[in-house]
Amino acid sequence: MATALDTVKDYTEAEYKYGFVTPVEEERFPPGLDEEVVRRLSAKKGEPAWLTEWRLSALRRFFAMEMPTWQKVRFDPIDFQAISYYAAPRQKERPKSLDEIDPEIRRTYDKLGIPIREQEILAGVAVDYVFDSVSVATTFKRKLEELGVIFCSISEAVREHPELVRKYLGSVVPPGDNIFAALNSAVFSDGSFVYVPKGVRCPMELSTYFRINAAGTGQFERTLIIADEGSYVSYLEGCTAPMRDENQLHAAVVELVALDDAEIKYSTVQNWYPGDKEGRGGIYNFVTKRGLCRGKRSKISWTQVETGSAITWKYPSCILQGDDSVGEFYSVAVTNHRQQADTGTKMIHIGKRTRSRIVSKGISAGRSDNTYRGLVRILRSAEGARNYTQCDSMLIGEHCGAHTVPYIEIKNRTAKCEHEATTSKISEDQLFYCRQRGISEEDAVALIVNGFCREVMNELPMEFAVEAKKLLGISLEGSVG
Amino acid sequence: MSAGPAMVVSASRRRIDPDPSFTRAFAELAPRLPGSDRQEIAALRARSLARFTELGIPTQRDEAWKFTPVGRIVNRPHAADVPAEPPLERILPHLLGGPKARRLVFVNGRLVPQWSHVGGLPEGAAIESLTRALERRTEAVAARLARDDGRSFTALNAALAASGAWIELAPGVVLSDPVQLLFVTVPGASAPMSHPRVVLRLGSGAALTLLESHVGLEPGPALTNLVLEGELGEGASLAHDRLLLQADEAALIGKVELVLGARARYDQTTVALGGSLLRSESEVSIEGEGVECRLAGLAVPRAGEHVDTLVRVHHRAPASHSDQLFKSVVEERGHHAFAGKIFVHRGAQRTNAYQKNDNLLLAEDGEVDSKPELEIYADDVKCSHGATCGELDPSALFYLRARGIDATTARGLLIWAFASELLDRLGDRTARAAARRALAARLPTGALVDEHEDAA
Numbered sequence: 023m024a025t026a027l028d029t030v031k032d033y034t035e036a037e038y039k040y041g042f043v044t045p046v047e048e049e050r051f052p053p054g055l056d057e058e059v060v061r062r063l064s065a066k067k068g069e070p071a072w073l074t075e076w077r078l079s080a081l082r083r084f085f086a087m088e089m090p091t092w093q094k095v096r097f098d099p100i101d102f103q104a105i106s107y108y109a110a111p112r113q114k115e116r117p118k119s120l121d122e123i124d125p126e127i128r129r130t131y132d133k134l135g136i137p138i139r140e141q142e143i144l145a146g147v148a149v150d151y152v153f154d155s156v157s158v159a160t161t162f163k164r165k166l167e168e169l170g171v172i173f174c175s176i177s178e179a180v181r182e183h184p185e186l187v188r189k190y191l192g193s194v195v196p197p198g199d200n201i202f203a204a205l206n207s208a209v210f211s212d213g214s215f216v217y218v219p220k221g222v223r224c225p226m227e228l229s230t231y232f233r234i235n236a237a238g239t240g241q242f243e244r245t246l247i248i249a250d251e252g253s254y255v256s257y258l259e260g261c262t263a264p265m266r267d268e269n270q271l272h273a274a275v276v277e278l279v280a281l282d283d284a285e286i287k288y289s290t291v292q293n294w295y296p297g298d299k300e301g302r303g304g305i306y307n308f309v310t311k312r313g314l315c316r317g318k319r320s321k322i323s324w325t326q327v328e329t330g331s332a333i334t335w336k337y338p339s340c341i342l343q344g345d346d347s348v349g350e351f352y353s354v355a356v357t358n359h360r361q362q363a364d365t366g367t368k369m370i371h372i373g374k375r376t377r378s379r380i381v382s383k384g385i386s387a388g389r390s391d392n393t394y395r396g397l398v399r400i401l402r403s404a405e406g407a408r409n410y411t412q413c414d415s416m417l418i419g420e421h422c423g424a425h426t427v428p429y430i431e432i433k434n435r436t437a438k439c440e441h442e443a444t445t446s447k448i449s450e451d452q453l454f455y456c457r458q459r460g461i462s463e464e465d466a467v468a469l470i471v472n473g474f475c476r477e478v479m480n481e482l483p484m485e486f487a488v489e490a491k492k493l494l495g496i497s498l499e500g501s502v503g
Numbered sequence: 504m505s506a507g508p509a510m511v512v513s514a515s516r517r518r519i520d521p522d523p524s525f526t527r528a529f530a531e532l533a534p535r536l537p538g539s540d541r542q543e544i545a546a547l548r549a550r551s552l553a554r555f556t557e558l559g560i561p562t563q564r565d566e567a568w569k570f571t572p573v574g575r576i577v578n579r580p581h582a583a584d585v586p587a588e589p590p591l592e593r594i595l596p597h598l599l600g601g602p603k604a605r606r607l608v609f610v611n612g613r614l615v616p617q618w619s620h621v622g623g624l625p626e627g628a629a630i631e632s633l634t635r636a637l638e639r640r641t642e643a644v645a646a647r648l649a650r651d652d653g654r655s656f657t658a659l660n661a662a663l664a665a666s667g668a669w670i671e672l673a674p675g676v677v678l679s680d681p682v683q684l685l686f687v688t689v690p691g692a693s694a695p696m697s698h699p700r701v702v703l704r705l706g707s708g709a710a711l712t713l714l715e716s717h718v719g720l721e722p723g724p725a726l727t728n729l730v731l732e733g734e735l736g737e738g739a740s741l742a743h744d745r746l747l748l749q750a751d752e753a754a755l756i757g758k759v760e761l762v763l764g765a766r767a768r769y770d771q772t773t774v775a776l777g778g779s780l781l782r783s784e785s786e787v788s789i790e791g792e793g794v795e796c797r798l799a800g801l802a803v804p805r806a807g808e809h810v811d812t813l814v815r816v817h818h819r820a821p822a823s824h825s826d827q828l829f830k831s832v833v834e835e836r837g838h839h840a841f842a843g844k845i846f847v848h849r850g851a852q853r854t855n856a857y858q859k860n861d862n863l864l865l866a867e868d869g870e871v872d873s874k875p876e877l878e879i880y881a882d883d884v885k886c887s888h889g890a891t892c893g894e895l896d897p898s899a900l901f902y903l904r905a906r907g908i909d910a911t912t913a914r915g916l917l918i919w920a921f922a923s924e925l926l927d928r929l930g931d932r933t934a935r936a937a938a939r940r941a942l943a944a945r946l947p948t949g950a951l952v953d954e955h956e957d958a959a
Contacts, residue, residue: 417882430873441890447882
């Protein structure tokens with residue numbers, strides 16, 4: 023197995039391929055956090071008074087909260103005062119077309135292999151780029167406008183659709199939900215806002231590429247997606263971040279609201295800088311994502327492929343409030359070197375005949391720790407609720423860890439709940455079989471791992487699936503063989 | 504705000520102060536506790552009580568007690584050493600293991616010598632009550648009591664342990680007849696509490712069948728706080744049948760902690776059929792290769808009963824096998840919580856571990872909580888777990904109904920079929936029969952099913 027070991031080594035020792043810093047002139051606040059900072063931030067963005075107050079009350083909650091200790095990730099205490107809470111690329115006006123975008127930024131995206139043009143023209147994807155904290159380009163806006171779909175940055179939404187923002191902001195993830203949600207509510211800089219009106223099927227995948235760029239800048243994105251009755255929207259979120267030694271905190275909040283018969287599909291490919299082999303640097307990905315199936319027969323589906331970040335700690339969840347609503351969670355989490363991941367989902371069944379499905383695949387390599395933590399809670403009112411959970415872990419090498427921590431709480435006798443989990447290593451037999459047929463070790467491992475994750479990959483939209491498969495391949499190159 | 508202090512989680516919400524009656528009982532009882540004439544034992548007990556007071560009663564913010572409000576049931580005035588003399592005929596049905604079984608019988612934490620007998624032991628075997636063990640092997644018992652596992656009920660047990668046993672088999676000693684430890688609770692004017700401590704030491708190749716029964720004769724508040732611990736040497740074998748048949752309002756908190764040597768075999772089956780709170784913790788540490796460890800449990804909580812099963816299996820050595828199967832049938836106002844963990848430590852390659860938790864939730868107001876956990880640090884392993892919860896299968900019910908079986912009987916049969924798999928795991932025939940009787944008494948079709956079983 024010498025070659026296999028070599029491949030494992032190659033993969034595990036592979037350097038982060040997307041590490042580069044774009045020199046862009048920027049405006050930023052000095053590090054520090056207090057009410058004054060929040061006020062200035064809010065003023066800078068020209069926000070109405072209610073939002074400033076909302077931020078301030080979140081900040082007070084944040085100061086009153088303690089860091090939890092139950093999670094299976096370890097990190098040094100975060101000095102929230104050492105973070106700068108606002109950084110914006112200096113631009114006089116929002117660009118009218120892609121040509122007006124700073125060429126440096128354009129080049130960054132080109133390096134990442136996502137030429138805006140190509141996507142715009144060929145893929146038909148409307149992209150709301152977030153470069154650090156302020157949106158720099160929104161495409162396909164007009165086409166969406168014709169249908170009545172609102173897709174803009176959240177600051178813009180605050181200005182132009184205050185009634186919608188005020189109604190739904192914090193309705194799924196209240197500011198006091200957890201310490202990072204409180205922090206985000208206080209200092210969120212920008213993010214995306216989507217509203218799909220009644221009966222509209224959004225004709226294209228909406229997507230945002232996040233990129234953490236300015237050194238020492240935490241990103242506090244806020245995403246709010248509302249699907250009105252009978253509508254459908256698919257949203258893609260993809261991330262890569264430049265190489266950096268300093269740990270960077272990313273505490274985003276994503277809120278989804280689905281009304282009667284609406285469906286939201288939210289897909290994430292996350293490939294932030296994971297830190298070096300010794301675990302120095304890398305992104306802390308502490309995100310609160312939650313969807314509320316408020317309407318009858320509504321559906322929210324989360325799909326995530328997590329390969330990056332030094333620490334991934336998040337639980338995209340569904341609150342199944344409407345009768346017959348459906349929640350889904352498909353996840354692939356790959357950890358390598360000293361990465362840590364504690365991720366999973368929560369499915370809270372409230373409405374009658376609500377259904378949820380959880381498929382989680384964890385792959386750990388190197389000296390990493392990968393935890394699935396999930397909650398399925400079926401309340402007394404959830405007559406005839408149904409849950410199916412499957413979580414499989416694969417271990418590559420003897421120094422990593424794979425953990426499964428499901429919580430199942432059932433208070434209704436008509437509920438049916440199943441949970442299955444397995445842990446194993448990559449099969450020697452399968453490897454041998456592939457090798458025997460002339461497939462290289464590396465390709466064989468990619469093949470097997472992709473097969474292991476197939477159920478999740480199939481849930482990704484086409485363009486994303488290709489990218490994600492490549493990403494898995496790159497992540498596992500040399501690690502598995 | 505500096506983040507430093509924010510990281511310190513106040514321990515206060517994870518514990519509550521114990522009821523003063525624990526300290527009072529200790530003050531009263533201390534001079535009479537076994538071993539109190541020995542300075543070091545008396546000091547050890549005082550230290551343990553202080554430790555208990557410091558640790559307090561865990562709240563549901565303590566992850567190990569997440570599903571169980573133990574304070575509400577247990578943190579109340581109890582009296583240690585409440586005398587009771589139940590008539591023999593109430594005890595007889597609970598004497599298990601056949602005519603040749605050896606046994607120790609305790610009532611409210613007091614040894615009853617006339618019902619106990621441990622005679623005719625082969626050379627190299629010792630079965631002693633805790634009192635006797637404290638006289639004969641003070642050092643060894645003290646070392647056991649002094650062990651601090653950070654668990655408040657263990658500390659309380661160390662402070663107040665007056666009953667229990669020391670069971671030791673030298674290498675190669677095989678006891679063919681079972682040993683029964685029978686703990687009887689009879690509430691009186693005040694709520695009695697007892698804190699049995701059992702130490703098991705099986706030398707290499709030794710074998711034992713241990714029947715551990717907890718029986719409540721009358722409804723009423725009572726607390727049994729058991730700690731059973733020990734080691735199985737290389738190739739030793741222990742069949743451990745546990746019947747938890749407490750009466751209404753009574754609580755049992757028990758911890759079993761065993762270390763298994765290479766090629767040891769441990770079979771534990773716990774049947775929980777009665778008591779307001781039955782908390783059963785098992786922590787098994789596999790420290791050699793080729794170990795076979797099977798843990799199983801059945802709980803049928805109803806009418807406000809709460810059964811909480813916590814299992815931890817540590818694989819610290821390669822090539823061992825562990826298997827957990829826990830089932831519950833939850834009836835009206837019953838609550839079953841299961842938290843099981845398979846822990847595969849670094850280097851424990853070729854571990855094969857399995858864990859299954861199946862629950863039947865039959866009542867509107869019942870509750871099932873399940874937390875099957877895996878924590879794995881070795882790659883060449885096969886570990887899996889499964890958990891299910893649901894009602895009786897409607898198609899199976901229909902099948903029986905279509906054949907002219909009435910609804911109650913059909914339900915009874917299906918429940919019986921679901922549960923009896925666990926009863927069959929009990930190693931001892933008499934324990935099996937006793938568990939069947941207790942289960943039948945809980946089913947509406949009890950007698951019917953029981954007859955079937957007897958006929959079979």
